[in-house]
Amino acid sequence: xxxxxxxxxxxxxxxxxxxxxxxxxxxxxxGSTKSLDVxxxxxxLSGAADDDMTVLLTNKNYHFEATSDIEDAFVELxxxxxxxxxxxxxxxxxxxxxxxxxxxxxxDDDAIDALDRVTLDIGNMFFNRVDxxxxxxxxxxxxxxxxxxxxxxxxxxxxxxxxxxxxxxxENLSRLAVKILTKRKLRRIPNGEQNVTREIxxxxxxxxxxxxxxxxxxxxxxxxxxxxxxxxxxxxxQEMLDHAPEKKMPLYQAHGYFRQLVNGLEYLxxxxxxxxxxxxxxxxxxxxxxxxxxxxxxxxxxxMFAPDDTCTTGQGSPAFQPPEIANGHExxxxxxxxxxxxxxxxxxxxTGLYPFEGDNIYRxxxxxxRSQWIAPDWLYELDESLAKLIxxxxxxxxxxxxxxxxxxxxxxxxxxxxxTGPPIPIPPLKGDKYGRSTVLPYLEAYHYGNEQDQEDVYFxxxxxxxxxxxxxxxxxxxxxxxxxxxxxxxxxLYEPSTSAEAGAEAMLNGSRDETVAIKKKGSGLKRRAKKxxxxxxxxxxxxxxxx
Amino acid sequence: xxxxSLTDYQFTKAFKHGKFCSVYKANCTVNNRxxxxxxxxxxxxxxxxxxxxxxxxxxxxQFNHPNINKILNSxxxxxxxxxxxxxxxxxxxxxxxxxxFKNGFPEALIxxxxxxxxxxxxxxxxxxxxxxxxxxxxxxLDSNKAVLSNFHESRSFIKHGKKKPVLHGISHEKxxxxxxxxxxxxxxxxxxxKSDIYSVGITACELANGIQPYFETQPTLxxxxxxxxxxxxxxxxxxxxxxxxxxxxxPFENATSRRTYDIFSQRVLSDDFHQFVEICLNRxxxxxxxxxxxxxxxxxxxxxxxxxxxxxxxxxxxxxxxxTREDDGVEIIAPPDDHAQECREDVQWNFE
Numbered sequence: 001x002x003x004x005x006x007x008x009x010x011x012x013x014x015x016x017x018x019x020x021x022x023x024x025x026x027x028x029x030x031g032s033t034k035s036l037d038v039x040x041x042x043x044x045l046s047g048a049a050d051d052d053m054t055v056l057l058t059n060k061n062y063h064f065e066a067t068s069d070i071e072d073a074f075v076e077l078x079x080x081x082x083x084x085x086x087x088x089x090x091x092x093x094x095x096x097x098x099x100x101x102x103x104x105x106x107x108d109d110d111a112i113d114a115l116d117r118v119t120l121d122i123g124n125m126f127f128n129r130v131d132x133x134x135x136x137x138x139x140x141x142x143x144x145x146x147x148x149x150x151x152x153x154x155x156x157x158x159x160x161x162x163x164x165x166x167x168x169x170x171e172n173l174s175r176l177a178v179k180i181l182t183k184r185k186l187r188r189i190p191n192g193e194q195n196v197t198r199e200i201x202x203x204x205x206x207x208x209x210x211x212x213x214x215x216x217x218x219x220x221x222x223x224x225x226x227x228x229x230x231x232x233x234x235x236x237x238q239e240m241l242d243h244a245p246e247k248k249m250p251l252y253q254a255h256g257y258f259r260q261l262v263n264g265l266e267y268l269x270x271x272x273x274x275x276x277x278x279x280x281x282x283x284x285x286x287x288x289x290x291x292x293x294x295x296x297x298x299x300x301x302x303x304m305f306a307p308d309d310t311c312t313t314g315q316g317s318p319a320f321q322p323p324e325i326a327n328g329h330e331x332x333x334x335x336x337x338x339x340x341x342x343x344x345x346x347x348x349x350x351t352g353l354y355p356f357e358g359d360n361i362y363r364x365x366x367x368x369x370r371s372q373w374i375a376p377d378w379l380y381e382l383d384e385s386l387a388k389l390i391x392x393x394x395x396x397x398x399x400x401x402x403x404x405x406x407x408x409x410x411x412x413x414x415x416x417x418x419x420t421g422p423p424i425p426i427p428p429l430k431g432d433k434y435g436r437s438t439v440l441p442y443l444e445a446y447h448y449g450n451e452q453d454q455e456d457v458y459f460x461x462x463x464x465x466x467x468x469x470x471x472x473x474x475x476x477x478x479x480x481x482x483x484x485x486x487x488x489x490x491x492x493l494y495e496p497s498t499s500a501e502a503g504a505e506a507m508l509n510g511s512r513d514e515t516v517a518i519k520k521k522g523s524g525l526k527r528r529a530k531k532x533x534x535x536x537x538x539x540x541x542x543x544x545x546x547x
Numbered sequence: 548x549x550x551x552s553l554t555d556y557q558f559t560k561a562f563k564h565g566k567f568c569s570v571y572k573a574n575c576t577v578n579n580r581x582x583x584x585x586x587x588x589x590x591x592x593x594x595x596x597x598x599x600x601x602x603x604x605x606x607x608x609q610f611n612h613p614n615i616n617k618i619l620n621s622x623x624x625x626x627x628x629x630x631x632x633x634x635x636x637x638x639x640x641x642x643x644x645x646x647x648f649k650n651g652f653p654e655a656l657i658x659x660x661x662x663x664x665x666x667x668x669x670x671x672x673x674x675x676x677x678x679x680x681x682x683x684x685x686x687x688l689d690s691n692k693a694v695l696s697n698f699h700e701s702r703s704f705i706k707h708g709k710k711k712p713v714l715h716g717i718s719h720e721k722x723x724x725x726x727x728x729x730x731x732x733x734x735x736x737x738x739x740x741k742s743d744i745y746s747v748g749i750t751a752c753e754l755a756n757g758i759q760p761y762f763e764t765q766p767t768l769x770x771x772x773x774x775x776x777x778x779x780x781x782x783x784x785x786x787x788x789x790x791x792x793x794x795x796x797x798p799f800e801n802a803t804s805r806r807t808y809d810i811f812s813q814r815v816l817s818d819d820f821h822q823f824v825e826i827c828l829n830r831x832x833x834x835x836x837x838x839x840x841x842x843x844x845x846x847x848x849x850x851x852x853x854x855x856x857x858x859x860x861x862x863x864x865x866x867x868x869x870x871t872r873e874d875d876g877v878e879i880i881a882p883p884d885d886h887a888q889e890c891r892e893d894v895q896w897n898f899e
Contacts, residue, residue, distance in 0.1 A: 151767065170767050174717045175733045234735065287735060288715035426735075435735040443771050482834070 144446040146170070147227050148218050150178065153439035156429070161185055161192065167229065168439040175232040175437055176215060183224040191315075199296045200228065202273060210264030212284060212294040233284035233292055234435050235426040237345075241280055241352065243427040248352035251383060252417040253424065257283065258346050259413065260291035265338055266404050268293065272302040274309065274334035277316035278341035280348060285426060287435065300334065309334040318361050319354050320344045323396045326369035336398040339407075343393025350386065351379070355394055372396045385412040549575055549582070549620040549631055556584065567591055572634065581634040582619060589626045597628075599719070603699040604630060606676070614667035616687055616696035632696075637688035637859060644683060644757055647862050650810050651757035651782075654820055655849050656858040660686060660754070661747065662842065662850050663693035668747070669838040671695075672740040675704040679718055681746035682725045683753050690856040713737030724761040725749045728773040729832050741832040744841065748827025752779045755816065757807070776830035781821060782811040819846040 145152045153166035156177060162185055167178045186192035203214035216229035237257065241247050261283060268275055275282075275293060282295040298315040311334040314325040322340035324332040347355050355373050358364030373394045379387040389412045395401040407413055429435065549555070560572040562583075569586045587600055607618050619631040637643060640660065643652070652660070664686060671678055679700030687694045700718045704711050715737045718726060727745035729738040753759045760779030761769040780786050790808060823846040829835045836844075 168767075170765075172717065172719075172721070173723055173731055173766055173770050232733075286715070287733065287737065288711075433735070436732060437734070440771065440774060443767050444775075447768050447771050 142442045142445040144442045147178065147220075148216070150176065150216075150227075150229060151439050151442060152178065153437065153442060154430070156438075160189055161196070162225075166232065166438045168437060168443075175439075177230045177232050179228040179230065181226040181228065183226075195297045196226070198301075199299070202296045202299055202301060203228075206268070206271060206273070208264060208267040210260045210291055210293060211267060212292040230294075231286070231292070233294070234287050235285055235429070237280035237283045237285070237291075237349065239427050240285075240424055241349070244352075244424040246352055249349055249424045250417075250420050251350055251386065252419050254346065254349040255412075255415075255417050256289075257291050257349065258342075261293065261342055261345070262404060262407055262413070264291065264293040265342065268299075269335050269338070269404065272304070272306075273299055274302070274311060275299050275338050276311075276314055276334075276341075277320070278338050279317050279320045279345055281317075283345070302334065309336075311337070316341065318364050319356065321365070321368060322398070323369045324398055326365040333398045335403070336401050339393050339401050339403070343390055346393070347390050350382070355390075383412065383417070385410070385415065389413065550577060551620065551622040553624050553629070556582070558584070567596060583632045583634050585630045585632070587628040587630070589623070589628060599699050600628065603697075603701070606701045606703075607698045610671070610674070610698075612667055612670040614663045614692060614694050615670065616694045635687040635689045635694065637690070637855070640683035640686045640688060640693075640754060643688065643859070644754070647859070648754075649757055650807055652754045653858060653862070654755070654816055655853055656855065657751060657754050657820075658847055658849050659853060659855050659858070660688070660693040661751065662847050664695055664747065664750075665838045665842050667695040668740075668743055669842065671701075672743070672838055675710065677702050677704075677714060677738075677740045678743050678746075680720055680725070681743050682750050683759070686750070688855055688859070691854055693855065713739055722759075723766060724759055724764075724769060726773075727832070728776075728830060731770050731773060739832060741835045741837070744827050744835045744838065745829075745832075747841075748824050749779065751820075751824050751827065752781055755781045755820075756811075773830075778825075778828040778830075781816050781824055783814050783816040784812060785815075785821075787811040817846070817849075819844070819848070822846070 147167070149170050150167040151170050153168065155163050155165050157164045162180045162182050165178050165180060167176045168174070169176060181196060183193075186196060189195075200214070200217055203212075204217075207213065212233070213231040214228060215231060216227075218227040218229070219225075220227070240249065261278070265275070265278070273296075275296065276298050277295060278293070282293065284292045284294050286292060300311060300313070302309060302311075310331050312331055314321060314332075314337065316325075316337075318326075320341040322332075322337055325337065344355055347353070356364060356368045358367050373391070373396070375387040375391045379390070389402075389407070389410045392402040392410070393407070402410070426435075429438075555575060555577050557574040557576055558571045559574055562570040562572060567588055571584045571586065573582050573584045574580070575582055587597070589597065591597060604618060604621050607615070608621075611617075616632055616635075619633060621628065621630045623629070640652075664681070668678060668681070678695065678698065679702055680697060681695070685695065685697040687696050700720055702714050704714065713736060715733070717723075717730065717733055720726070723731065725746040727738060727742035729736065730742050749760055761772075764772075780789075782790070787808070790811070823841070823844050826836050826841070826844070
């Protein structure tokens with residue numbers, strides 16, 4: 001694999017390098033011995049390594065395609081660095097006779113930025129080929145970060161308001177999701193702060209199996225941040241659809257989710273809450289496939305003494321809006337808005353399409369508001385009762401639209417569609433099909449930090465390939481071990497788990513360094529001589545950085 | 548069958564008073580049977596505890612097995628729920644650890660206890676339930692058998708008429724030291740009834756060593772250790788060296804710990820026992836043995852011609868101080884570090 005790096009960075013790095021590599025000059029293909037430093041650039045190495053690695057350095061076999069006049073221009077522009085370059089040029093000219101240890105200067109992000117500013121003026125962007133084996137990766141340091149009693153993990157998603165990170169309660173070890181809101185970003189969104197306050201107020205009252213649970217709210221005045229701690233969801237229906245081959249799911253699967261959606265909506269409406277933004281993107285799933293209605297950013301709670309469900313504002317997603325909102329009515333029945341959106345959602349889940357489409361938002365709203373939707377013939381062919389249900393939910397006239405009670409009595413709702421093939425899966429987060437906690441690497445770095453520091457933090461493409469090979473080997477070993485364990489079990493001879501198995505287990509964590517550590521442990525220590533956890537010297541969590 | 552009227556019961560002794568739960572020893576005047584009465588207050592701010600109590604009673608009443616702590620009856624009088632259990636004369640295993648077996652149970656007794664516990668687990672598992680909270684505190688001893696109690700963490704694979712292949716969700720238990728790695732991991736794969744077997748392994752270490760594994764360890768470290776597959780082990784002559792610090796010195800300052808250390812360094816636990824614990828604590832749930840298979844393990848050979856009473860009586864005669872303590876049972880059963888969570892535990896305590 002070859003990676004292309006914009007050469008501007010290569011050039012600057014060159015200027016920064018204090019020494020030029022001279023050892024092993026015989027191998028150099030182009031006669032020029034250069035030490036390069038391409039730091040801080042994220043390069044996409046699909047499949048080769050985790051995405052949170054940083055390309056650090058290329059140090060040899062550098063295919064020099066830059067023409068010399070550009071190099072000259074560079075030198076001129078960086079007049080202040082002339083002396084340094086001159087010094088660098090000397091060993092270049094004199095060949096390989098100098099015996100020096102190869103040494104490089106590591107650039108930090110600031111230094112690179114500074115160099116960027118200098119060289120961007122050139123307006124001269126050209127590309128350089130760097131052989132993949134020359135790239136050295138560095139595992140990103142997982143520094144533990146705590147907010148209150150919660151240990152933060154990786155970013156799960158990002159929105160206009162801020163990030164959503166995974167977290168873990170350090171006391172009861174439950175997995176959580178934390179929505180991080182920054183005041184700065186909230187101010188940019190129309191009604192941002194108002195919506196958040198309302199959302200928190202709403203969520204605090206709500207407690208239902210099919211409504212996402214707010215666990216905790218924390219504020220950090222200093223950082224101007226707000227943390228909404230929620231129960232953990234492994235994914236959303238929208239992501240599942242996006243990853244499905246035909247952007248739709250089998251009927252029985254959609255049926256299961258739709259039933260839960262109706263249960264959640266019934267609860268919300270009983271609490272006088274109108275969600276107003278029901279769509280696959282706002283329907284999340286927990287590990288055990290329980291659907292959670294989430295995102296109450298535009299939800300509205302009716303007044304305790306309101307005579308009916310009349311609403312005046314609608315801010316939901318356009319494609320899921322009912323005609324009364326699309327046509328800009330002053331007032332409309334709130335509960336029926338959620339029914340319409342649920343109808344569109346159901347239609348979207350089973351067909352992968354939307355009942356109304358448009359080139360732009362105006363066309364879309366125009367189409368929604370123009371006329372009564374007619375269920376296509378192929379939908380009747382797919383499932384007649386389903387088509388009738390969707391039609392009932394997509395009635396342009398809110399009063400003719402089905403109510404939740406009517407939906408509950410609907411033939412399709414009560415039916416149990418036959419299981420046809422496997423359900424579409426929840427797409428794995430960052431390629432982890434086990435959906436393991438992303439907090440774990442941070443905890444490991446924290447608890448076993450000393451062990452890992454000694455392991456090589458830098459590794460190359462070659463190492464990555466070797467690692468992949470080892471992974472395959474250990475997977476094979478695991479299969480063998482399982483087989484032999486089964487055989488052993490049959491004849492009552494039990495062998496403790498082998499180090500290969502422990503290794504394979506650790507592989508799943510994706511951490512290379514740790515594997516090495518475990519392997520050493522597995523082989524080095526005897527059966528009964530494993531170290532007790534309580535004997536390991538432990539740094540107290542209270543020492544760690546809170547934000 | 549016990550009656551629903553409080554007048555039929557003669558309360559003879561209070562084991563414990565708590566805000567939510569009080570435990571009494573009582574005499575049923577109808578059939579002259581000694582029972583334990585747990586009284587729970589309905590007037591609690593948070594109804595989560597109550598919901599769990601009701602779920603526990605509901606679950607427990609479905610079971611009928613000699614090694615499962617029966618609920619004889621449960622009823623409501625005024626603002627209290629009364630739950631009646633048979634009286635178990637030796638109390639919980641944890642209580643015995645605190646009073647008699649300070650340095651751990653003898654191996655033969657542990658074998659006797661686990662034979663019964665596994666029988667109970669086999670019954671629960673074959674009925675598609677997971678106990679979820681096997682630990683010394685939840686094992687009660689009678690003169691001739693051990694019973695499993697406290698089903699408040701119990702879960703069923705069957706929900707809404709459907710049997711699920713795996714369970715999800717972390718337990719509500721405050722102390723997760725007994726939980727299996729796959730329970731803590733909370734990943735897509737979930738956990739199965741094999742998680743109980745892991746807890747059996749941890750409980751075995753607890754009973755043998757006299758102290759719960761991961762005691763005073765940070766929960767997050769306990770979690771990473773378990774995920775890595777590192778397991779606690781039985782302490783005897785072959786393993787006591789792990790108690791030493793890096794310089795090979797005994798890390799204990801005080802005399803009691805030193806004495807404990809000396810005992811560990813001299814005693815020998817059988818290879819079968821070591822192997823039994825190792826099987827239970829296998830990192831991968833599939834490779835852990837089922838309760839049924841574990842009952843056939845060589846560890847249980849020593850159960851023949853022995854009974855729980857013999858072992859406890861033998862040890863009790865060594866510890867004379869116990870008898871003087873018998874009357875102030877309330878103090879013994881409410882150790883200072885116990886949380887509100889543990890106020891629901893069984894606390895029977897008497898030596899006839």
